[in-house]
Amino acid sequence: MKRSAALFLLLAASTAQAHDVRQLGAHVHGQATVDLALDQGNLELALQAPGIGILDFERPPANAAERVALAHATSVLKSGSWVTLPTAAHCRLARGSATADGFAAATAPVKPGQHVHAGFSARLQYRCANPVALRALVMRLPTVFPGLHEVIVNTVTDSGQGRSVLNAGNLRVVLAP
Numbered sequence: 001m002k003r004s005a006a007l008f009l010l011l012a013a014s015t016a017q018a019h020d021v022r023q024l025g026a027h028v029h030g031q032a033t034v035d036l037a038l039d040q041g042n043l044e045l046a047l048q049a050p051g052i053g054i055l056d057f058e059r060p061p062a063n064a065a066e067r068v069a070l071a072h073a074t075s076v077l078k079s080g081s082w083v084t085l086p087t088a089a090h091c092r093l094a095r096g097s098a099t100a101d102g103f104a105a106a107t108a109p110v111k112p113g114q115h116v117h118a119g120f121s122a123r124l125q126y127r128c129a130n131p132v133a134l135r136a137l138v139m140r141l142p143t144v145f146p147g148l149h150e151v152i153v154n155t156v157t158d159s160g161q162g163r164s165v166l167n168a169g170n171l172r173v174v175l176a177p
C-alpha cells in the first residue's frame, strides 16, 4: 500500500518535471542560467533562475517565513554577493537589480492541473579598471542556494565564447585560458 503510493508520487513528480521541460525550455527546476558578457571594462551578468532552486516553492508565499525567504533571495541576487571577481581586476558593481516573477497572488483563479511557474531574474553590471586580470571568476550560486544543482554560464568575451556548467563542487568560470 505504502509502496504504491510512493511510486505514484514519484511518477507524478517526474511527469510534472517532463512537462516543465517541454513547455518552457528555459524553466528547469534546480537549474539556473547566467549569460556573461565582458566588453573592455564592462562586465555584465544576466541570471535566470526558477523559483524551485532558489526557494522551494513557486506560488505566493504562504506565511511570514516564506515572505522573508522571497525578499532575502531577491536582495542576495541583486547584491552580487554570489560573484567573486579577481581583486586585481579592480571591478566595482555599478548596477544590480533583481526581480521575482510569478510569486504574486494570481489575478485569475488557477485551474486544477494547470502548471504555474515562478522564478527570478537578476542583472549585475560591473566596471573593471583592469579587465585583463579577469581571467576567471567564482560564482557561488549552488552553495548560496543549495537547491540549485546546476548553473549554466554562457560567456562572451574578446577571446571568444564559452560555456561552463557549475555545481556545488565546481564554482569556477574560466574566461581566458
Ligand SMILES: [Zn+2]
Binding pocket: 020, 027, 029, 050, 051, 052, 058, 116, 117, 118
Ligand atoms: Zn517551475
